[in-house]
Amino acid sequence: xxxxxxxxxxxxxxxxxxxxxxxxxxxxxxxxxxxxxxxxxxxxxxxxxxxxxxxxxxxxxxxxxxxxxxxxxxxxxxxxxxxxxxxxxxxxxxxxxxxxxxxxxxxxxxxxxxxxxxxxxxxxxxxxxxxxxxxxxxxxxxxxxxxxxxxxxxxxxxxxxxxxxxxxxxxxxxxxxxxxxxxxxxxxxxxxxxxxxxxxxxxxxxxxxxxxxxxxxxxxxxxxxxxxxxxxxxxxxxxxxxxxxxxxxxxxxxxxxxxxxxxxxxxxxxxxx
Numbered sequence: 001x002x003x004x005x006x007x008x009x010x011x012x013x014x015x016x017x018x019x020x021x022x023x024x025x026x027x028x029x030x031x032x033x034x035x036x037x038x039x040x041x042x043x044x045x046x047x048x049x050x051x052x053x054x055x056x057x058x059x060x061x062x063x064x065x066x067x068x069x070x071x072x073x074x075x076x077x078x079x080x081x082x083x084x085x086x087x088x089x090x091x092x093x094x095x096x097x098x099x100x101x102x103x104x105x106x107x108x109x110x111x112x113x114x115x116x117x118x119x120x121x122x123x124x125x126x127x128x129x130x131x132x133x134x135x136x137x138x139x140x141x142x143x144x145x146x147x148x149x150x151x152x153x154x155x156x157x158x159x160x161x162x163x164x165x166x167x168x169x170x171x172x173x174x175x176x177x178x179x180x181x182x183x184x185x186x187x188x189x190x191x192x193x194x195x196x197x198x199x200x201x202x203x204x205x206x207x208x209x210x211x212x213x214x215x216x217x218x219x220x221x222x223x224x225x226x227x228x229x230x231x232x233x234x235x236x237x238x239x240x241x242x243x244x245x246x247x248x249x250x251x252x253x254x255x256x257x258x259x260x261x262x263x264x265x266x267x268x269x270x271x272x273x
Contacts, residue, residue, distance in 0.1 A: 049128040084140030090149040111153025123179035158263040204228035
């Protein structure tokens, strides 16, 4: 890191793990930002986000809560640090730069699909992650790396920078919504012992007794179509291959494809390499 540490705000020093100046006072401290934040992530994974409080972290580490403030400035900063650590490194996505138009279209789409699926898996492993408030644009090293990977996937398109950022915001927002929806469905089923597939079947069978073609013609057709009966057991077990997620993801990518094609038409054909 080339930045002068004295010119970087303290919260970014901690977020980017910039080295602290040597104190010359003997052994290094046993506690550091990395250990505090990693413990917070472990608690959130185990007990949910409410379990990752500074007092709980201090208890887990066997230190006083006040000692944590040398390494984490506040609860809000802790959440920012936890988010960046939990995100980890993004997948390596292929770029479409320097390829013919048809091949470039396949590359950017495959790259963004891989990017979105990887985010969905991160949210699956850390269910609290999509519940964190989004306070602003990416600032942490892992967040920036994910942004870099997404921009890299779009690098061979004629989209301008605003459109590229907008595309990534749209796509990550869809993944976040899909992750939260799965959690909310699971919470709604809690206590019933039903899987998502079983809950959908029960939903269709109970409403079929109430919905008539005269009052709700389209809903009646939907319920009689067998759509809710069609999902086999285990259809929703894989967080990245269930029909609802895949269908929505492809629809979002279709929308980005329209913007990519429009930008290509506006700028004219690229010279053949």
